[in-house]
Amino acid sequence: MIEPRPTPVSKMVQPDDTRPAIFSDPVTVNGSSSATTLSLLADGTLCWPDGGQRTLTIDKEVLAFVADGPNIRLKTAVETHVGCCGSGRGTLTRNDLVFRPSSEESHGLWCQKLGEFIDSLGRPKRLFVFVNPFGGKKAATDIFRDQVKPLLEDAQVQLTVQETKHQLHAKEVVSSLDVSKYDGIVCVSGDGILVEVINGLLQRDDWDTAIKTPIGVVPAGTGNGMAKSLLDSVGGTCAVANAVLAIIRGHKRSLDVATIKQGGIRYFSVLMLAWGLIADIDIESEEYRWMGSARIDFYALNRVFNLRHYTGCVHFVPAPGFDSYGEPSSYPANSISKGSNNGDQIGVEPFNSKGLCYQGPEIELENLSWRVLNGPFISVWLHNVPWGAESTMAAPDAKFSDGYLDLIIVKNCPKLQLLSLLSELNTGGHVKSPYVIYLKVKALILEPGPRLEKKEKEGIIDVDGEVLARGKGSYQCDKKALMAYDKLQITVDQGLATLFTPV
Protein backbone atom coordinates (compact mmCIF):
# COMPACT_ATOMS: atom_id res chain seq x y z
CA MET A 1 0.00 0.00 0.00
CA ILE A 2 1.33 3.45 -0.83
CA GLU A 3 0.81 6.03 1.86
CA PRO A 4 0.83 9.73 0.90
CA ARG A 5 2.79 11.69 3.52
CA PRO A 6 3.14 15.43 4.12
CA THR A 7 6.90 15.44 4.63
CA PRO A 8 9.48 14.52 2.01
CA VAL A 9 11.16 11.18 2.15
CA SER A 10 14.64 10.59 0.93
CA LYS A 11 17.43 8.42 2.15
CA MET A 12 20.22 9.52 4.46
CA VAL A 13 23.47 7.86 3.39
CA GLN A 14 27.19 8.21 4.02
CA PRO A 15 28.72 10.97 1.86
CA ASP A 16 30.15 9.56 -1.36
CA ASP A 17 31.66 12.31 -3.44
CA THR A 18 33.61 10.06 -5.77
CA ARG A 19 30.76 9.38 -8.23
CA PRO A 20 30.69 11.70 -11.26
CA ALA A 21 27.88 14.30 -11.39
CA ILE A 22 26.01 15.15 -14.61
CA PHE A 23 24.82 18.39 -13.10
CA SER A 24 25.25 20.13 -9.79
CA ASP A 25 23.90 23.47 -8.62
CA PRO A 26 22.75 25.34 -5.49
CA VAL A 27 19.05 24.93 -4.67
CA THR A 28 16.73 25.29 -1.72
CA VAL A 29 14.83 22.13 -0.76
CA ASN A 30 11.23 22.03 0.55
CA GLY A 31 11.07 25.74 1.30
CA SER A 32 14.21 25.79 3.43
CA SER A 33 15.80 29.25 3.79
CA SER A 34 19.35 27.99 3.32
CA ALA A 35 20.75 26.80 0.03
CA THR A 36 22.33 23.40 -0.48
CA THR A 37 24.03 21.76 -3.47
CA LEU A 38 21.87 19.31 -5.37
CA SER A 39 23.71 16.93 -7.69
CA LEU A 40 22.46 14.56 -10.35
CA LEU A 41 24.99 11.74 -10.59
CA ALA A 42 25.63 9.74 -13.76
CA ASP A 43 23.93 6.66 -12.25
CA GLY A 44 20.72 8.66 -11.73
CA THR A 45 21.12 9.36 -8.03
CA LEU A 46 20.05 12.78 -6.80
CA CYS A 47 21.96 13.78 -3.70
CA TRP A 48 22.23 16.80 -1.46
CA PRO A 49 23.72 17.48 1.96
CA ASP A 50 21.16 18.12 4.68
CA GLY A 51 22.75 17.29 8.00
CA GLY A 52 24.01 14.12 6.32
CA GLN A 53 23.87 13.12 2.67
CA ARG A 54 20.32 12.65 1.34
CA THR A 55 19.64 10.66 -1.82
CA LEU A 56 16.87 9.71 -4.23
CA THR A 57 17.35 7.18 -7.02
CA ILE A 58 15.52 8.39 -10.12
CA ASP A 59 15.05 4.95 -11.66
CA LYS A 60 13.53 3.46 -8.51
CA GLU A 61 12.07 6.35 -6.56
CA VAL A 62 11.12 9.23 -8.85
CA LEU A 63 7.84 8.80 -10.73
CA ALA A 64 8.07 12.08 -12.65
CA PHE A 65 8.89 15.77 -12.23
CA VAL A 66 6.89 18.94 -12.93
CA ALA A 67 8.02 22.52 -13.33
CA ASP A 68 5.93 24.38 -10.77
CA GLY A 69 6.64 28.14 -11.18
CA PRO A 70 10.20 28.74 -9.98
CA ASN A 71 10.17 25.32 -8.27
CA ILE A 72 10.65 21.79 -9.55
CA ARG A 73 8.43 19.16 -7.97
CA LEU A 74 9.64 15.56 -7.92
CA LYS A 75 6.87 12.97 -7.49
CA THR A 76 8.40 10.14 -5.50
CA ALA A 77 7.54 6.68 -4.18
CA VAL A 78 10.15 5.61 -1.67
CA GLU A 79 10.45 2.26 0.03
CA THR A 80 10.89 2.64 3.77
CA HIS A 81 12.24 -0.25 5.79
CA VAL A 82 11.07 -1.07 9.24
CA GLY A 83 12.73 -3.50 11.59
CA CYS A 84 16.33 -4.35 12.13
CA CYS A 85 19.08 -3.76 9.55
CA GLY A 86 16.59 -2.42 6.98
CA SER A 87 16.48 -5.87 5.42
CA GLY A 88 13.64 -7.10 3.19
CA ARG A 89 11.15 -4.95 1.31
CA GLY A 90 9.28 -2.24 3.21
CA THR A 91 6.23 -0.04 2.68
CA LEU A 92 6.08 2.51 -0.10
CA THR A 93 5.60 6.14 0.80
CA ARG A 94 4.41 8.59 -1.87
CA ASN A 95 5.61 12.10 -1.64
CA ASP A 96 6.70 15.27 -3.38
CA LEU A 97 10.17 16.71 -3.04
CA VAL A 98 10.15 20.37 -4.08
CA PHE A 99 13.35 22.25 -4.85
CA ARG A 100 13.99 25.76 -6.13
CA PRO A 101 16.99 26.31 -8.43
CA SER A 102 18.97 29.50 -7.92
CA SER A 103 18.18 31.06 -11.32
CA GLU A 104 15.93 30.73 -14.37
CA GLU A 105 18.85 29.32 -16.32
CA SER A 106 19.53 26.69 -13.66
CA HIS A 107 15.78 25.85 -13.57
CA GLY A 108 15.87 25.22 -17.34
CA LEU A 109 18.99 23.09 -17.06
CA TRP A 110 17.54 21.01 -14.21
CA CYS A 111 14.39 20.34 -16.26
CA GLN A 112 16.50 19.38 -19.27
CA LYS A 113 18.84 17.04 -17.34
CA LEU A 114 16.04 15.36 -15.38
CA GLY A 115 13.98 14.98 -18.57
CA GLU A 116 16.90 13.46 -20.46
CA PHE A 117 17.65 11.03 -17.66
CA ILE A 118 14.03 9.89 -17.29
CA ASP A 119 13.67 9.54 -21.09
CA SER A 120 16.77 7.33 -21.16
CA LEU A 121 15.01 4.84 -18.85
CA GLY A 122 12.58 3.74 -21.59
CA ARG A 123 9.53 4.11 -19.36
CA PRO A 124 6.05 3.68 -20.84
CA LYS A 125 4.30 6.96 -21.68
CA ARG A 126 1.02 5.61 -23.12
CA LEU A 127 -0.69 2.52 -21.75
CA PHE A 128 -3.83 0.64 -22.73
CA VAL A 129 -5.45 -0.66 -19.53
CA PHE A 130 -7.96 -3.50 -19.16
CA VAL A 131 -10.00 -3.54 -15.94
CA ASN A 132 -12.11 -6.66 -15.32
CA PRO A 133 -14.94 -5.57 -13.00
CA PHE A 134 -15.97 -9.21 -12.55
CA GLY A 135 -12.63 -10.84 -11.71
CA GLY A 136 -11.88 -12.16 -8.22
CA LYS A 137 -13.74 -10.35 -5.45
CA LYS A 138 -15.13 -7.91 -8.03
CA ALA A 139 -12.81 -5.24 -6.67
CA ALA A 140 -10.80 -4.42 -9.81
CA THR A 141 -12.75 -1.24 -10.59
CA ASP A 142 -12.10 0.16 -7.09
CA ILE A 143 -8.48 -1.02 -7.16
CA PHE A 144 -7.97 0.76 -10.47
CA ARG A 145 -9.63 4.02 -9.34
CA ASP A 146 -8.01 4.19 -5.88
CA GLN A 147 -4.59 2.63 -6.33
CA VAL A 148 -3.61 2.22 -9.97
CA LYS A 149 -4.81 5.39 -11.69
CA PRO A 150 -3.40 7.89 -9.14
CA LEU A 151 0.08 6.35 -9.38
CA LEU A 152 0.08 6.17 -13.18
CA GLU A 153 -1.16 9.77 -13.35
CA ASP A 154 1.59 10.88 -10.98
CA ALA A 155 4.01 9.20 -13.35
CA GLN A 156 2.43 11.21 -16.22
CA VAL A 157 1.40 8.11 -18.13
CA GLN A 158 -1.39 8.66 -20.68
CA LEU A 159 -4.12 6.06 -20.13
CA THR A 160 -6.71 4.49 -22.39
CA VAL A 161 -8.97 2.43 -20.16
CA GLN A 162 -11.26 -0.40 -21.23
CA GLU A 163 -13.52 -2.19 -18.76
CA THR A 164 -14.10 -5.74 -20.01
CA LYS A 165 -17.79 -6.27 -20.73
CA HIS A 166 -17.86 -10.02 -21.21
CA GLN A 167 -15.67 -13.10 -21.44
CA LEU A 168 -13.16 -12.85 -24.31
CA HIS A 169 -13.72 -9.08 -24.63
CA ALA A 170 -10.03 -8.41 -23.92
CA LYS A 171 -8.98 -10.94 -26.60
CA GLU A 172 -11.37 -9.32 -29.09
CA VAL A 173 -10.08 -5.79 -28.39
CA VAL A 174 -6.43 -6.81 -28.55
CA SER A 175 -6.86 -8.68 -31.83
CA SER A 176 -7.51 -5.39 -33.65
CA LEU A 177 -5.92 -2.80 -31.32
CA ASP A 178 -3.45 -0.36 -32.91
CA VAL A 179 -0.62 -1.50 -30.63
CA SER A 180 1.79 1.03 -32.16
CA LYS A 181 -0.13 3.75 -30.23
CA TYR A 182 0.82 2.23 -26.86
CA ASP A 183 3.98 1.41 -24.94
CA GLY A 184 2.24 -1.45 -23.18
CA ILE A 185 -0.99 -3.19 -22.23
CA VAL A 186 -1.91 -3.46 -18.55
CA CYS A 187 -4.32 -6.02 -17.06
CA VAL A 188 -5.96 -4.99 -13.77
CA SER A 189 -7.43 -8.43 -13.22
CA GLY A 190 -6.55 -12.03 -12.46
CA ASP A 191 -4.58 -14.21 -14.84
CA GLY A 192 -7.58 -14.76 -17.12
CA ILE A 193 -7.30 -11.38 -18.86
CA LEU A 194 -3.53 -11.77 -19.31
CA VAL A 195 -4.13 -15.07 -21.10
CA GLU A 196 -6.80 -13.45 -23.31
CA VAL A 197 -4.36 -10.65 -24.21
CA ILE A 198 -1.63 -13.15 -25.17
CA ASN A 199 -4.08 -15.17 -27.29
CA GLY A 200 -5.46 -11.98 -28.90
CA LEU A 201 -1.97 -10.75 -29.86
CA LEU A 202 -0.99 -14.12 -31.33
CA GLN A 203 -4.07 -14.38 -33.52
CA ARG A 204 -3.18 -11.21 -35.45
CA ASP A 205 -1.51 -11.38 -38.81
CA ASP A 206 1.19 -9.05 -37.43
CA TRP A 207 1.56 -11.30 -34.36
CA ASP A 208 5.36 -11.25 -34.53
CA THR A 209 5.52 -7.52 -33.82
CA ALA A 210 2.31 -7.35 -31.73
CA ILE A 211 3.53 -9.97 -29.23
CA LYS A 212 6.52 -7.72 -28.42
CA THR A 213 4.13 -5.24 -26.77
CA PRO A 214 5.07 -5.23 -23.07
CA ILE A 215 2.26 -6.47 -20.81
CA GLY A 216 1.80 -5.40 -17.20
CA VAL A 217 -0.18 -7.34 -14.61
CA VAL A 218 -1.80 -5.77 -11.55
CA PRO A 219 -3.21 -8.36 -9.13
CA ALA A 220 -7.00 -7.89 -8.92
CA GLY A 221 -8.41 -11.40 -9.49
CA THR A 222 -8.63 -14.72 -7.71
CA GLY A 223 -5.71 -16.31 -9.47
CA ASN A 224 -2.85 -13.81 -9.54
CA GLY A 225 -0.14 -16.34 -10.32
CA MET A 226 1.77 -14.19 -12.80
CA ALA A 227 1.80 -11.05 -10.61
CA LYS A 228 2.90 -13.16 -7.64
CA SER A 229 5.63 -14.88 -9.70
CA LEU A 230 6.98 -11.53 -10.91
CA LEU A 231 6.96 -9.77 -7.55
CA ASP A 232 8.18 -12.77 -5.57
CA SER A 233 11.12 -13.17 -7.96
CA VAL A 234 12.59 -9.96 -6.49
CA GLY A 235 11.48 -10.64 -2.91
CA GLY A 236 8.54 -8.22 -3.16
CA THR A 237 5.05 -8.76 -1.84
CA CYS A 238 2.20 -9.33 -4.27
CA ALA A 239 0.64 -5.90 -3.74
CA VAL A 240 -1.07 -3.60 -6.22
CA ALA A 241 1.33 -0.67 -5.62
CA ASN A 242 4.41 -2.83 -6.20
CA ALA A 243 2.96 -4.14 -9.46
CA VAL A 244 2.08 -0.62 -10.68
CA LEU A 245 5.54 0.71 -9.80
CA ALA A 246 7.13 -2.10 -11.81
CA ILE A 247 5.07 -0.96 -14.82
CA ILE A 248 5.97 2.71 -14.32
CA ARG A 249 9.69 1.94 -14.02
CA GLY A 250 9.41 0.17 -17.37
CA HIS A 251 11.84 -2.72 -16.88
CA LYS A 252 10.96 -5.69 -19.05
CA ARG A 253 11.56 -9.40 -19.12
CA SER A 254 10.65 -12.00 -21.69
CA LEU A 255 8.24 -14.83 -21.03
CA ASP A 256 7.98 -18.30 -22.56
CA VAL A 257 4.68 -19.04 -24.30
CA ALA A 258 3.39 -22.60 -24.59
CA THR A 259 1.36 -23.63 -27.65
CA ILE A 260 -1.20 -26.34 -26.95
CA LYS A 261 -2.32 -27.91 -30.21
CA GLN A 262 -4.97 -30.41 -31.15
CA GLY A 263 -5.93 -30.73 -34.80
CA GLY A 264 -6.29 -27.21 -36.18
CA ILE A 265 -6.95 -25.59 -32.81
CA ARG A 266 -4.32 -23.76 -30.82
CA TYR A 267 -4.37 -22.26 -27.36
CA PHE A 268 -1.53 -20.18 -26.02
CA SER A 269 -0.75 -20.64 -22.35
CA VAL A 270 1.58 -18.71 -20.07
CA LEU A 271 0.83 -20.24 -16.69
CA MET A 272 -0.04 -23.90 -16.38
CA LEU A 273 -1.84 -27.02 -17.57
CA ALA A 274 -3.29 -29.54 -15.11
CA TRP A 275 -4.82 -33.00 -15.53
CA GLY A 276 -5.95 -35.25 -12.68
CA LEU A 277 -6.11 -34.21 -9.04
CA ILE A 278 -5.24 -30.50 -9.38
CA ALA A 279 -7.56 -29.96 -12.37
CA ASP A 280 -10.40 -31.79 -10.58
CA ILE A 281 -9.95 -29.71 -7.42
CA ASP A 282 -9.67 -26.45 -9.36
CA ILE A 283 -12.68 -26.98 -11.62
CA GLU A 284 -15.06 -29.20 -9.64
CA SER A 285 -14.76 -27.09 -6.48
CA GLU A 286 -16.59 -24.30 -8.41
CA GLU A 287 -19.72 -26.00 -7.12
CA TYR A 288 -18.75 -24.95 -3.59
CA ARG A 289 -17.98 -21.31 -4.46
CA TRP A 290 -20.44 -20.24 -1.72
CA MET A 291 -17.85 -21.47 0.82
CA GLY A 292 -15.39 -18.76 -0.24
CA SER A 293 -11.68 -19.63 -0.19
CA ALA A 294 -12.34 -22.69 2.04
CA ARG A 295 -13.83 -24.46 -0.97
CA ILE A 296 -10.41 -25.52 -2.28
CA ASP A 297 -9.26 -27.12 1.00
CA PHE A 298 -12.65 -28.72 1.54
CA TYR A 299 -12.79 -30.20 -1.94
CA ALA A 300 -9.11 -31.24 -1.92
CA LEU A 301 -9.79 -33.35 1.20
CA ASN A 302 -12.81 -34.85 -0.48
CA ARG A 303 -10.79 -35.73 -3.59
CA VAL A 304 -7.88 -37.24 -1.64
CA PHE A 305 -10.17 -39.52 0.38
CA ASN A 306 -11.98 -40.57 -2.80
CA LEU A 307 -8.81 -40.67 -4.82
CA ARG A 308 -8.94 -41.10 -8.60
CA HIS A 309 -6.19 -42.54 -10.78
CA TYR A 310 -6.17 -41.71 -14.47
CA THR A 311 -4.84 -44.04 -17.12
CA GLY A 312 -2.96 -42.58 -20.06
CA CYS A 313 0.58 -41.51 -20.79
CA VAL A 314 2.83 -38.52 -21.01
CA HIS A 315 5.43 -38.35 -23.79
CA PHE A 316 8.04 -35.66 -23.26
CA VAL A 317 11.34 -34.23 -24.45
CA PRO A 318 13.39 -33.72 -21.30
CA ALA A 319 15.60 -30.66 -20.76
CA PRO A 320 19.32 -31.45 -20.52
CA GLY A 321 20.01 -33.14 -17.19
CA PHE A 322 16.53 -34.67 -16.90
CA ASP A 323 16.95 -37.52 -19.38
CA SER A 324 16.85 -40.30 -16.77
CA TYR A 325 13.07 -39.93 -16.24
CA GLY A 326 10.66 -42.34 -17.96
CA GLU A 327 11.46 -44.76 -20.74
CA PRO A 328 12.82 -44.01 -24.22
CA SER A 329 10.11 -43.57 -26.85
CA SER A 330 9.65 -41.91 -30.22
CA TYR A 331 7.56 -38.94 -31.32
CA PRO A 332 3.99 -40.22 -31.10
CA ALA A 333 2.92 -37.94 -33.94
CA ASN A 334 0.23 -38.66 -36.44
CA SER A 335 -2.92 -38.73 -34.41
CA ILE A 336 -3.20 -35.31 -32.74
CA SER A 337 -6.93 -35.39 -33.47
CA LYS A 338 -9.25 -32.53 -34.28
CA GLY A 339 -10.31 -30.19 -31.52
CA SER A 340 -13.92 -29.33 -30.82
CA ASN A 341 -13.89 -25.56 -31.11
CA ASN A 342 -17.41 -24.21 -30.81
CA GLY A 343 -16.46 -20.68 -31.77
CA ASP A 344 -16.86 -18.98 -28.38
CA GLN A 345 -13.68 -20.22 -26.74
CA ILE A 346 -10.36 -18.53 -26.21
CA GLY A 347 -8.36 -20.75 -28.61
CA VAL A 348 -7.00 -19.66 -31.94
CA GLU A 349 -7.51 -21.27 -35.35
CA PRO A 350 -4.38 -21.34 -37.57
CA PHE A 351 -5.92 -18.78 -39.95
CA ASN A 352 -7.48 -15.42 -39.10
CA SER A 353 -9.63 -13.36 -41.47
CA LYS A 354 -6.59 -11.84 -43.21
CA GLY A 355 -4.04 -14.60 -43.22
CA LEU A 356 -1.92 -16.67 -40.95
CA CYS A 357 -1.78 -16.42 -37.15
CA TYR A 358 1.09 -17.56 -34.99
CA GLN A 359 1.51 -21.30 -35.58
CA GLY A 360 3.61 -22.23 -32.54
CA PRO A 361 7.38 -22.67 -32.35
CA GLU A 362 9.19 -24.14 -35.32
CA ILE A 363 10.63 -27.32 -33.85
CA GLU A 364 11.36 -30.58 -35.66
CA LEU A 365 9.61 -32.68 -33.03
CA GLU A 366 10.36 -36.01 -34.66
CA ASN A 367 14.11 -35.34 -34.41
CA LEU A 368 14.07 -34.84 -30.63
CA SER A 369 14.78 -37.49 -27.98
CA TRP A 370 11.37 -38.47 -26.64
CA ARG A 371 10.68 -40.36 -23.43
CA VAL A 372 7.45 -41.64 -21.93
CA LEU A 373 5.87 -42.05 -18.49
CA ASN A 374 2.89 -44.36 -18.37
CA GLY A 375 -0.06 -44.02 -15.99
CA PRO A 376 -2.02 -44.47 -13.94
CA PHE A 377 -1.49 -40.94 -12.67
CA ILE A 378 -2.88 -39.10 -9.65
CA SER A 379 -1.80 -35.73 -11.03
CA VAL A 380 0.01 -34.28 -14.04
CA TRP A 381 0.87 -30.60 -13.83
CA LEU A 382 2.85 -28.46 -16.26
CA HIS A 383 4.05 -25.03 -15.14
CA ASN A 384 5.63 -22.06 -16.90
CA VAL A 385 6.22 -19.82 -13.84
CA PRO A 386 6.69 -20.68 -10.17
CA TRP A 387 3.36 -19.53 -8.72
CA GLY A 388 0.00 -20.83 -9.97
CA ALA A 389 -1.88 -18.59 -7.55
CA GLU A 390 -0.85 -16.28 -4.72
CA SER A 391 -0.59 -19.21 -2.29
CA THR A 392 0.47 -22.00 -4.66
CA MET A 393 4.14 -22.31 -5.48
CA ALA A 394 3.64 -25.18 -7.87
CA ALA A 395 7.03 -25.16 -9.56
CA PRO A 396 9.76 -23.56 -7.43
CA ASP A 397 12.44 -23.99 -10.13
CA ALA A 398 10.37 -22.59 -13.02
CA LYS A 399 11.96 -19.68 -14.89
CA PHE A 400 10.17 -17.04 -16.98
CA SER A 401 12.16 -17.57 -20.14
CA ASP A 402 14.34 -20.66 -19.94
CA GLY A 403 12.49 -22.22 -22.87
CA TYR A 404 11.27 -25.13 -20.72
CA LEU A 405 8.13 -26.08 -18.81
CA ASP A 406 8.30 -27.65 -15.35
CA LEU A 407 6.50 -31.00 -15.17
CA ILE A 408 5.22 -32.15 -11.78
CA ILE A 409 3.81 -35.68 -11.70
CA VAL A 410 2.35 -37.77 -8.87
CA LYS A 411 1.70 -41.43 -9.65
CA ASN A 412 1.54 -43.71 -6.62
CA CYS A 413 1.15 -41.94 -3.31
CA PRO A 414 -0.49 -43.01 -0.03
CA LYS A 415 -3.34 -40.68 0.97
CA LEU A 416 -1.70 -39.29 4.10
CA GLN A 417 1.49 -38.45 2.23
CA LEU A 418 -0.62 -36.90 -0.51
CA LEU A 419 -2.35 -34.66 2.03
CA SER A 420 1.00 -33.70 3.45
CA LEU A 421 2.42 -32.76 0.06
CA LEU A 422 -0.69 -30.76 -0.82
CA SER A 423 -0.16 -28.83 2.42
CA GLU A 424 3.32 -27.91 1.20
CA LEU A 425 2.10 -26.31 -2.03
CA ASN A 426 2.37 -22.83 -0.52
CA THR A 427 6.14 -23.19 -0.05
CA GLY A 428 7.01 -25.41 -3.01
CA GLY A 429 8.17 -28.11 -0.55
CA HIS A 430 6.05 -30.77 -2.30
CA VAL A 431 8.59 -31.21 -5.11
CA LYS A 432 11.06 -32.71 -2.61
CA SER A 433 8.64 -35.56 -1.77
CA PRO A 434 9.77 -39.00 -2.98
CA TYR A 435 6.26 -39.36 -4.42
CA VAL A 436 6.72 -36.40 -6.77
CA ILE A 437 8.48 -36.58 -10.13
CA TYR A 438 9.77 -33.08 -10.94
CA LEU A 439 11.59 -32.30 -14.18
CA LYS A 440 11.88 -29.76 -17.01
CA VAL A 441 10.63 -30.50 -20.51
CA LYS A 442 10.95 -28.88 -23.92
CA ALA A 443 7.83 -30.49 -25.45
CA LEU A 444 5.09 -32.81 -24.27
CA ILE A 445 2.31 -34.94 -25.67
CA LEU A 446 -0.45 -35.79 -23.25
CA GLU A 447 -2.60 -38.83 -23.90
CA PRO A 448 -5.36 -38.62 -21.28
CA GLY A 449 -7.31 -41.78 -20.53
CA PRO A 450 -10.24 -42.77 -18.33
CA ARG A 451 -10.21 -43.31 -14.59
CA LEU A 452 -8.74 -46.59 -13.40
CA GLU A 453 -11.55 -47.07 -10.90
CA LYS A 454 -14.43 -46.20 -13.30
CA LYS A 455 -13.56 -46.82 -16.91
CA GLU A 456 -16.69 -45.01 -18.14
CA LYS A 457 -15.49 -41.73 -16.56
CA GLU A 458 -12.82 -39.50 -18.01
CA GLY A 459 -11.21 -36.35 -16.61
CA ILE A 460 -10.82 -32.61 -17.14
CA ILE A 461 -7.87 -30.75 -18.60
CA ASP A 462 -7.45 -27.32 -17.06
CA VAL A 463 -5.30 -24.64 -18.69
CA ASP A 464 -4.60 -21.32 -16.97
CA GLY A 465 -7.72 -21.80 -14.82
CA GLU A 466 -10.10 -22.54 -17.75
CA VAL A 467 -11.41 -25.93 -18.88
CA LEU A 468 -9.60 -26.94 -22.07
CA ALA A 469 -11.16 -30.41 -22.41
CA ARG A 470 -13.92 -32.36 -20.65
CA GLY A 471 -13.93 -36.14 -20.95
CA LYS A 472 -16.97 -38.42 -20.92
CA GLY A 473 -18.75 -38.49 -17.58
CA SER A 474 -16.60 -35.66 -16.16
CA TYR A 475 -17.92 -32.62 -14.24
CA GLN A 476 -20.27 -30.57 -16.47
CA CYS A 477 -19.32 -32.76 -19.44
CA ASP A 478 -22.37 -31.53 -21.35
CA LYS A 479 -20.71 -28.08 -21.61
CA LYS A 480 -18.58 -27.51 -24.70
CA ALA A 481 -14.84 -27.17 -24.40
CA LEU A 482 -12.19 -25.96 -26.82
CA MET A 483 -10.46 -29.29 -27.27
CA ALA A 484 -11.44 -32.95 -27.14
CA TYR A 485 -10.32 -35.12 -24.21
CA ASP A 486 -7.72 -36.70 -26.43
CA LYS A 487 -4.08 -36.49 -27.38
CA LEU A 488 -2.70 -32.95 -27.30
CA GLN A 489 0.72 -31.50 -27.99
CA ILE A 490 2.49 -28.79 -26.03
CA THR A 491 5.58 -26.94 -27.24
CA VAL A 492 7.36 -23.90 -25.82
CA ASP A 493 8.52 -20.75 -27.58
CA GLN A 494 11.34 -19.27 -25.53
CA GLY A 495 10.77 -15.68 -24.43
CA LEU A 496 8.07 -14.98 -27.04
CA ALA A 497 6.08 -12.50 -24.91
CA THR A 498 7.29 -9.49 -22.91
CA LEU A 499 6.22 -8.48 -19.41
CA PHE A 500 6.86 -5.37 -17.34
CA THR A 501 8.82 -6.66 -14.38
CA PRO A 502 10.07 -5.45 -11.02
CA VAL A 503 13.84 -5.49 -10.56
Ligand SMILES: Nc1ncnc2c1ncn2[C@@H]1O[C@H](COP(=O)(O)OP(=O)(O)OP(=O)(O)O)[C@@H](O)[C@H]1O
Ligand atom coordinates in the same frame (compact mmCIF):
# COMPACT_ATOMS: atom_id res chain seq x y z
N1 LIG B 1 -17.67 -8.12 -17.71
C1 LIG B 1 -17.40 -9.42 -17.56
N2 LIG B 1 -18.37 -10.28 -17.16
C2 LIG B 1 -18.11 -11.58 -16.98
N3 LIG B 1 -16.90 -12.15 -17.17
C3 LIG B 1 -15.91 -11.35 -17.56
C4 LIG B 1 -16.11 -9.94 -17.77
N4 LIG B 1 -14.93 -9.41 -18.15
C5 LIG B 1 -14.04 -10.43 -18.19
N5 LIG B 1 -14.62 -11.59 -17.84
C6 LIG B 1 -14.00 -12.92 -17.70
O1 LIG B 1 -13.61 -13.10 -16.35
C7 LIG B 1 -12.64 -14.15 -16.30
C8 LIG B 1 -11.77 -14.00 -15.09
O2 LIG B 1 -10.92 -12.94 -15.27
P1 LIG B 1 -9.75 -12.45 -14.33
O3 LIG B 1 -8.49 -12.72 -14.99
O4 LIG B 1 -9.92 -11.02 -13.99
O5 LIG B 1 -9.91 -13.21 -12.97
P2 LIG B 1 -9.37 -14.60 -12.47
O6 LIG B 1 -8.73 -14.39 -11.16
O7 LIG B 1 -8.55 -15.26 -13.53
O8 LIG B 1 -10.67 -15.43 -12.37
P3 LIG B 1 -11.83 -15.46 -11.31
O9 LIG B 1 -11.68 -14.29 -10.43
O10 LIG B 1 -13.10 -15.46 -12.14
O11 LIG B 1 -11.64 -16.76 -10.62
C9 LIG B 1 -11.92 -14.09 -17.63
O12 LIG B 1 -11.98 -15.35 -18.24
C10 LIG B 1 -12.71 -13.06 -18.44
O13 LIG B 1 -12.96 -13.50 -19.74
